[in-house]
Amino acid sequence: MEIAEILNFHKLKRTSCREEILEVMMASKQALSESEIRDRLNGHYDRTTFYRSFKTLEAKRIIHKVVIDNLPVKYALGNTLKPKKKHAHFFCKDCNSVECLNDTPIPTYPLPQGYTYSDTEIIIKGSCAKCNQ
Amino acid sequence: MEIAEILNFHKLKRTSCREEILEVMMASKQALSESEIRDRLNGHYDRTTFYRSFKTLEAKRIIHKVVIDNLPVKYALGNTLKPKKKHAHFFCKDCNSVECLNDTPIPTYPLPQGYTYSDTEIIIKGSCAKCNQ
DNA sequence: ATATTTTTGCATCATTGTTGCATATGAAAC
DNA sequence: GTTTCATATGCAACAATGATGCAAAAATAT
Numbered sequence: 001m002e003i004a005e006i007l008n009f010h011k012l013k014r015t016s017c018r019e020e021i022l023e024v025m026m027a028s029k030q031a032l033s034e035s036e037i038r039d040r041l042n043g044h045y046d047r048t049t050f051y052r053s054f055k056t057l058e059a060k061r062i063i064h065k066v067v068i069d070n071l072p073v074k075y076a077l078g079n080t081l082k083p084k085k086k087h088a089h090f091f092c093k094d095c096n097s098v099e100c101l102n103d104t105p106i107p108t109y110p111l112p113q114g115y116t117y118s119d120t121e122i123i124i125k126g127s128c129a130k131c132n133q
Numbered sequence: 134m135e136i137a138e139i140l141n142f143h144k145l146k147r148t149s150c151r152e153e154i155l156e157v158m159m160a161s162k163q164a165l166s167e168s169e170i171r172d173r174l175n176g177h178y179d180r181t182t183f184y185r186s187f188k189t190l191e192a193k194r195i196i197h198k199v200v201i202d203n204l205p206v207k208y209a210l211g212n213t214l215k216p217k218k219k220h221a222h223f224f225c226k227d228c229n230s231v232e233c234l235n236d237t238p239i240p241t242y243p244l245p246q247g248y249t250y251s252d253t254e255i256i257i258k259g260s261c262a263k264c265n266q
Numbered sequence: 267a268t269a270t271t272t273t274t275g276c277a278t279c280a281t282t283g284t285t286g287c288a289t290a291t292g293a294a295a296c
Numbered sequence: 297g298t299t300t301c302a303t304a305t306g307c308a309a310c311a312a313t314g315a316t317g318c319a320a321a322a323a324t325a326t
Contacts, residue, residue, distance in 0.1 A: 093251065112234075120257050122255050122256075123254040124242055124244065132249055
């Protein structure tokens with residue numbers, strides 16, 4: 001998948017920072033935090049720039065936030081070109097990795113009288129295959 | 134329910150800070166953050182003291198953390214005297230309130246090969262009855 | 267190549283949450 | 297009631313995440 005194509009498709013300017021963020025994220029099976037991405041790019045960009053890029057990419061749903069406990073927010077790839085179904089996330093409490101469970105869809109839950117639904121987050125915690133070896 | 138009893142039951146010292154935190158929490162139907170509790174107590178205690186008290190109360194499961202997005206962590210009452218079942222939480226995106234959905238238990242989800250399960254967090258977002266009026 | 271819009275970098279700031287250490291306090295022993 | 301001892305608290309300091317304003321730089325369209 002061409003990164004330039006993704007940005008064009010969503011009518012975003014092809015800036016090197018956005019391209020490199022997506023490159024790093026596509027190379028990773030796990031969701032990554034700002035500092036993890038910054039490390040992988042050898043601090044080539046300013047922290048502020050990352051945060052703003054995340055916001056832009058998130059607004060287009062190219063990436064989505066995953067928040068586990070009060071750890072730094074991580075980002076995972078979403079609708080790069082095609083839409084991706086809403087799904088649960090797995091958190092490995094041993095290696096702190098986060099990944100999308102694309103096959104675990106979100107069921108609907110009953111709510112009390114008068115409440116309206118908009119969204120659900122499901123975080124499943126445990127140990128990943130690597131850590132269980 | 135006597136607050137002193139709760140602390141005694143869990144073999145915790147009855148300090149005024151712990152008692153007042155529990156008082157505020159029992160008077161609230163919603164989960165509260167450190168700053169919300171501090172405000173309700175007119176800043177009577179140091180921020181650090183609150184954080185340490187939360188940790189202590191959480192270790193005994195008298196309260197439990199609820200983390201929504203990257204908002205400040207909120208705390209809800211848990212096993213004050215009797216154990217409370219693991220449950221989902223509701224987040225009102227209009228008034229930012231968080232409450233326990235005690236009747237929404239946590240189902241089990243299938244995990245990939247080699248993964249082991251330990252815990253699940255379910256956050257249901259929407260608008261509460263008050264905000265829907 | 268130029269103009270225009272958008273991004274970026276830098277400085278600065280706010281907030282949350284933590285830690286070390288001296289002092290104060292609670293509970294138990296006398 | 298006083299003393300003792302463990303534990304909680306307050307204070308100072310710190311680290312990290314995340315946001316904002318503004319000038320400089322870069323991307324696209326002309």
